[in-house]
Amino acid sequence: MKRGSHPGCRPALGCCQGPRRDQLQLLHSPRGSVVRWRGQSCDSQQDALLAGIGVLTQDTLWCFSQVKGTIEIGATEADIISTVEFNHTGELLATGDKGGRVVIFQREQESKNQVHRRGEYNVYSTFQSHEPEFDYLKSLEIEEKINKIRWLPQQNAAYFLLSTNDKTVKLWKVSERDKRPEGYNLKDEEGRLRDPATITTLRVPVLRPMDLMVEATPRRVFANAHTYHINSISVNSDYETYMSADDLRINLWNFEITNQSFNIVDIKPANMEELTEVITAAEFHPHHCNSFVYSSSKGTIRLCDMRASALCDRHSKFFEEPEDPSNRSFFSEIISSISDVKFSHSGRYIMTRDYLTVKVWDLNMENRPIETYQVHDYLRSKLCSLYENDCIFDKFECVWNGSDSVIMTGSYNNFFRMFDRNTKRDVTLEASRENSKPRAILKPRKVCVGGKRRKDEISVDSLDFSKKILHTAWHPSENIIAVAATNNLYIFQDKVN
Amino acid sequence: MMLSKGLKRKREEEQEKETLAADAWWLDPSLPAAAQAPPAAASSSLFDLSVLKLHHSLRQGEPDLRHLVLVVNTLRRIQASMAPEPTLPPVPSPPAAPCVADSLLASSDAALSASMASLLEDLSHIEGLSQAPQPLVDEGPPGRPTGGSPPSLGALDLLGPATGCLLDDELEGLFEDIDTSMYDSELWAPASEGLKPGPEDGPGKEEALELDEAELDYLLDVLVGTQALERPPGPGR
Numbered sequence: 001m002k003r004g005s006h007p008g009c010r011p012a013l014g015c016c017q018g019p020r021r022d023q024l025q026l027l028h029s030p031r032g033s034v035v036r037w038r039g040q041s042c043d044s045q046q047d048a049l050l051a052g053i054g055v056l057t058q059d060t061l062w063c064f065s066q067v068k069g070t071i072e073i074g075a076t077e078a079d080i081i082s083t084v085e086f087n088h089t090g091e092l093l094a095t096g097d098k099g100g101r102v103v104i105f106q107r108e109q110e111s112k113n114q115v116h117r118r119g120e121y122n123v124y125s126t127f128q129s130h131e132p133e134f135d136y137l138k139s140l141e142i143e144e145k146i147n148k149i150r151w152l153p154q155q156n157a158a159y160f161l162l163s164t165n166d167k168t169v170k171l172w173k174v175s176e177r178d179k180r181p182e183g184y185n186l187k188d189e190e191g192r193l194r195d196p197a198t199i200t201t202l203r204v205p206v207l208r209p210m211d212l213m214v215e216a217t218p219r220r221v222f223a224n225a226h227t228y229h230i231n232s233i234s235v236n237s238d239y240e241t242y243m244s245a246d247d248l249r250i251n252l253w254n255f256e257i258t259n260q261s262f263n264i265v266d267i268k269p270a271n272m273e274e275l276t277e278v279i280t281a282a283e284f285h286p287h288h289c290n291s292f293v294y295s296s297s298k299g300t301i302r303l304c305d306m307r308a309s310a311l312c313d314r315h316s317k318f319f320e321e322p323e324d325p326s327n328r329s330f331f332s333e334i335i336s337s338i339s340d341v342k343f344s345h346s347g348r349y350i351m352t353r354d355y356l357t358v359k360v361w362d363l364n365m366e367n368r369p370i371e372t373y374q375v376h377d378y379l380r381s382k383l384c385s386l387y388e389n390d391c392i393f394d395k396f397e398c399v400w401n402g403s404d405s406v407i408m409t410g411s412y413n414n415f416f417r418m419f420d421r422n423t424k425r426d427v428t429l430e431a432s433r434e435n436s437k438p439r440a441i442l443k444p445r446k447v448c449v450g451g452k453r454r455k456d457e458i459s460v461d462s463l464d465f466s467k468k469i470l471h472t473a474w475h476p477s478e479n480i481i482a483v484a485a486t487n488n489l490y491i492f493q494d495k496v497n
Numbered sequence: 498m499m500l501s502k503g504l505k506r507k508r509e510e511e512q513e514k515e516t517l518a519a520d521a522w523w524l525d526p527s528l529p530a531a532a533q534a535p536p537a538a539a540s541s542s543l544f545d546l547s548v549l550k551l552h553h554s555l556r557q558g559e560p561d562l563r564h565l566v567l568v569v570n571t572l573r574r575i576q577a578s579m580a581p582e583p584t585l586p587p588v589p590s591p592p593a594a595p596c597v598a599d600s601l602l603a604s605s606d607a608a609l610s611a612s613m614a615s616l617l618e619d620l621s622h623i624e625g626l627s628q629a630p631q632p633l634v635d636e637g638p639p640g641r642p643t644g645g646s647p648p649s650l651g652a653l654d655l656l657g658p659a660t661g662c663l664l665d666d667e668l669e670g671l672f673e674d675i676d677t678s679m680y681d682s683e684l685w686a687p688a689s690e691g692l693k694p695g696p697e698d699g700p701g702k703e704e705a706l707e708l709d710e711a712e713l714d715y716l717l718d719v720l721v722g723t724q725a726l727e728r729p730p731g732p733g734r
Contacts, residue, residue, distance in 0.1 A: 140558030247562040
């Protein structure tokens, strides 16, 4: 059908770029024009409506896929998820929680029988990574909460990941065992030692198949190198080193050496009373193994080159946006504090998250970001209350999609936001049990800031600030996202037509 | 953590009115900051809140440094906005908002600024950094030159990878980082510990040295007791 050739054709709405005209029905309402699939039954009208809009606007439609975690409201604090990370292929998804546990999910192989259902993630391995420790000298407990997990690229059959709490980084090896040796000479079937006098013949033990067992073993423990709380770890692109960053220092480690590390950044002042700024996040450049960035509580980012000197206290680039005088308040510094910094996959950009915005910076432009996205600007007038209940100190993370075209970050009320850098469109979605029917399309959410609240909108005062989405992850190449909502992990996928 | 919605909303409204008052002053470009006194009630409640947060943060075994630094910086901003600069010309017009809390503020200002200075000192006690230089084994990893290791290594740094044992000299320093600031009156006499006075301490530190138990009681009353009279205590943590 030729574009614009039929009555009611709306090229601006994308009509004639998708389905046939006779499949659709154009309706006008006070809220605007909507398009429906003609002849849909009532049950699926909502989905159909959304699907129709999706087709016309070519937005990604996100569907619920799975949810992991306990359903009951009184879940313990130990179950609160504190970090989420896909591995480099997206085959594995790891979560860490406040109880020091790591749970790894593996994507099942897609079967020919269920082509419409993309592989689901099922538990692959669970292990206790960190235990609570007691520092006797300082009389304090070191929390076992897993602050970060980072995967190493796979080099053999086993998987390796780094997990860290406030003080100690550990390298874990996760491997499969599906065979076991049988027919020992000196041990019997139960493993008890045999009396050598009873052994009259020798046999060669053989490997026999067994039920698949996934075991996790700690291969390295990198301890005693951080006085302050570790907030970031980052694997270098040389795959031989990694860095760990705490509030005041960044250390460089070699994976093989656990009893020493190199201190590459130290911002501790000689007199602690002069302390005004801390390190909040750090990451290696994805391709240049000499480059890394770290962010601060004052909203600045520094790019450092390890070739310049052994101690990278002097940055090669300094990124800071001048303060907007019209938005100044007592809380300006707190809300400018960067909670997360991430390189784009291309290595050309960095993304930073502060309390109210996500910013994209070009590495070649230091004086301001190239893009700024408002996550929840309606909170700007509530900063005093958020300061009082400490929510203003919440640290939200941010992630890129595989092609660096969309960025995602969390908010309150179990909302999370996505920003398409190309179309400049954004969407607010919710991770909740109510939206958790299999393959149900997620409905965009809207916060009403004032005036008349429409149906389906939620007013700012009704937002639940205890339901915060701090941790999210995006599959490296597909439209699959993992969203941690307190003690539940939601997995969403885009709709497969 | 969150109270019921009704209570939360009420509190927010209260705070919002105060915030609006404080923010309005801060944001109004037509009024030179120097000539306009802030609505004292708003700033002082924010100040008290921040001091409470600071106390709470320091009371933790191992304070969240980021939280601490942000609160301290915010407190400094608030304090700077509340206290008129000595170099300013005399204000021609009286302050716009009636300053109910001004008398309280004026009389307790010295004590409050002393408390802030002492709180920051608590931080340095905890870090054990303001001690005189000690002959310590360099704790830095090989990447750092020994000469560059600052003399201000404190108790926390003793457990570095290169030092396998504790030096006798530092036993005193070790126990100093256990925060007993809420209960110790030695808090007010740091000079006996051989500390280097910091550049910013100035009058605040001298006052801290002279404070005795009576002053401490008065200070605690100001921070805790008086506030209880004016409004309900903040969310308990």
